[in-house]
Amino acid sequence: MTLDQLRIFVAVAERGHMTKAAELLGISQSAASAAIRSLEQQHGVQLFNRVGRNIELAQTGRRFLPEAKAVLERAAAAHNVLEHVSQTITGSLSIAASQTIASYWLPRRLASFHEAYPAVRLSVTIGNTRQVETTVLDGTADFGLVEGRTDSDILRRAKVDVDRLMLVVAPSHPEIAEVSRGHPDISELRWIIREGGS
CATH class of the missing domain: 3.40.190.10 (Periplasmic binding protein-like II)
Incomplete structure (x- = not known):
């Protein structure tokens, strides 16, 4: 059984119509019918009862539907994990x-x-x-x-x-003149400086 077969089965089961399900999935009606037929033959079960031009879920199909949906949900979750991982910035x-x-x-x-x-x-x-x-x-x-x-x-x-730069001097250092209030005049101070370009 494949995920495509499960998707087709769920679409047909929810719509009760092969053609509408095929249109929804963007496949031909014959492809949808073949997928359902293959799924039934692989497992020796009947998933749908054909009633005139319509179909309805057989008892086996009703039991299988929640399981098929659960598998598709898990597959979607797994896909999302890989999508998330693939977006990891490296x-x-x-x-x-x-x-x-x-x-x-x-x-x-x-x-x-x-x-x-x-x-x-x-x-x-x-x-x-x-x-x-x-x-x-x-x-x-x-x-x-x-x-x-x-x-x-x-x-x-x-x-x-x-x-914020801060001037710190020893308590024994002479008073430093101010150019204006709160702005020390540092031009007359002796400095030990780093290399050019620093």
């Missing part, structure tokens, strides 16, 4: 990120992404802003995350979050 995603983002902002977001898309392979490259920009430009990374300005005119930029 592939790889390469991210370049600056040091601060990679250390503090990115980890929990990567964990959430991996939970949502476990079949996607993730890789992260860490560098300064200029290195991240170069990595994206040469195609090594799919996208980059930086805090600093980038120079390239061909990259598209989007703000994904905000960061």
Whole structure:
């Protein structure tokens, strides 16, 4: 017995008419009749009683109908599972990120992404802003995350979050003059800075 035979049987049983069932299924009436006949012959049963030009379910057909429907429902459920699985997003995603983002902002977001898309392979490259920009430009990374300005005119930029910088000094540090209220004058301070491009 095949799923097609079961579909035809259920359609004929529900409509009580071979031609209407065939039209519904988009097959010829002779194909529908042949499927029913084959199903009956395979199992040595009579599923329908022919009454003039109409047909009605025989006792065996009435007993078989709920089982046939259940099989078709299970087959549909199995089909849906495969459809869902086939839509699983796979592939790889390469991210370049600056040091601060990679250390503090990115980890929990990567964990959430991996939970949502476990079949996607993730890789992260860490560098300064200029290195991240170069990595994206040469195609090594799919996208980059930086805090600093980038120079390239061909990259598209989007703000994904905000960061607040804070100046922290030792209690023994001399008072810092303010350019305006709440804005320290940092131009006269001595700095230890990172490499160019950071």
